[in-house]
Amino acid sequence: MPDPKDPDLKDTPLLSVENLQVHFRTPDGVNRAVDGVSFAIRAGETLAIVGESGCGKSVTSMSILRLLPEPPARLAGAIRFEGQDLLGLSEREMRRIRGNAISVIFQEPMTSLNPVLTVGRQIGETLRLHQGLSRKEAEARAVEMLTLVGIPEPKRRVREYPHQLSGGMRQRVMIAIALACSPKLLIADEPTTALDVTIQAQILDLMRDLKSRVGAAIMLITHDLGVVAEVADRVVVMYAGRKVEEATVRDLFRSPRHPYTRGLMGAVPRLGAAELPGAPQRLAEIPGMVPSLKTRIDGCVFAGRCPSVTDLCRSHAPALEPKAPGHLAACHYAPKDALAA
């Protein structure tokens, strides 16, 4: 454990993922699901990881929790949580971290809750396991947790089963389970994708509110740029297993540097924009498809779909470099500010 009194550690990130590679061996070749991704999350920060299906965002989060079966997965690089490399831990040691210091909320609240156990029992499970509470204490704490996530009549609900709850309530229960042990890092993998917009609004408000009260760092995985704009501090954009851009949420939306990020933003209509003068009649398309991850890509991963591709892009992979203070992009032609480090 690092010494918290050490002044240098104030700037040490809570979690740092360094050159993470996750390869899956499949019958028809190696699938490079994540290929050299690095990022860091500071305490109390919300980092969003954005990308489309197959970009490796969920695999990255599963790797942090070491939930991928190895083999077929092969992990390389380092995942340092409070200075400790999670990739070097045994399953037993990992179990002490999961649900305790790092917890997770999945997309499907129905399939991630156990249908034959009461909600209270499921919230209490982590507390009894990690904090050694008695059954009684755990139930009392479960009621507190349900109150915290805004479920009415918590004393009654704590004895109910998941099927008795609506989708939004189930997701609140998932959040209660995740926060029960006051984690330092909460991984939320598409937490609102399966919910209706009015319920999504409730859950996003809840997450924001809880973050300021509990102080956990959040790693939010999503494909919804609207959700990113509302809750994230910093954003990592992933494409085909690599990080192509990283910036603060303001910089990213104000001046996206990577053509893929720009493409994504053009492809999403903005509510209210259709009535503005000069509103585009057509959405911007990103032509083509994500390349197969089973073949080695030598050049830029986005070369096959990029509107301003050149020969250089096809032969040489661009380095991820600062284009403005705190703004990284992997593109040979991304505009670069004079002040960039």
Added chain:
Amino acid sequence: MTTPLLAVNDLRKHFRLGGGLMGRGTRSLKAVDGVSFTLEKGETLSLVGESGCGKSTVARSLMRLFPPTSGQVVLGDTRIDDLSAGALRPLRRRIQMVFQDPFSSLNPRMRVRDILAEPIRNFGLAKNRADLESRLAALMERVGLPREALSRFPHEFSGGQRQRIGIARALAAEPDLIICDEAVSALDVSVKAQIVNLLQDLQKELDLALLFISHDLAIVEHMTHRVAVMYLGKIVEIGPRRQIFLAPRHPYTQALLSAVPVPEPGAGRTRIVLRGDVPSPINPPSGCRFHTRCPHAFDRCRIEEPLLDPVGGGHFAACHLDGAALPAQAA
């Protein structure tokens, strides 16, 4: 006024629930409870609302995937809701559907050629073999797929490509109306844009009417002409796009629009967060069905059901509040 392509009058679909003595349950789930709208040739009408509001049940009733409980569906000048299966068959050609999940809506054991040829053969559209071939080739070109793909199976395609096949299958019958039930919801952002553009191009080229069912309000605003907002089996507001999005009258529409996250950090909008969940359609609330969650509800809302009243310019809303008294919701 000319007859609309499709007119739906007071459509109801109640699902009888099991239980009760002798299996004669008296309870029913009122999935669609009195819905009326019209659709013109070449027009897009979007049905929006949250899960369980009955938008998919409307679509399925129009397709006669099950018979409606009551109400009328008039296609052109023919009433189709009470036609026998045989009499309906030739008319089915005119309404086609594109489904949400491109992975489960295509038969995995059929080649693309057979998937597309089936409606052409069923409705006897091709004069001969050569005509069939040229129709297949034209369909593939229309949806932007290579002609060689005809001999492949659905699993060989990506999600976006499969949705193109689904659209080609709908087009094969030369319909007047295509019902898109969450047809772009399962697709990735960049692919979604491709399919939305394709649907808009096809509508212009073929003068198609689209009934676009979606919960994605930004996409709806981008591509629709008119919008109908549904809540618990009823239309609470219907009108031209501009009026629904810029000056929504119903508090539910206002809340729905304000809940959509906008891709603009620090946009600083005031969001109307609705309390609680949608009530059960088995026992819908009395009076206005939205009163349990409405921030403006007063006594009358609990007792008397508001009617869909005109508020000007083809815009209707079912709310007891005087429209002008509502705080205008800036988009």
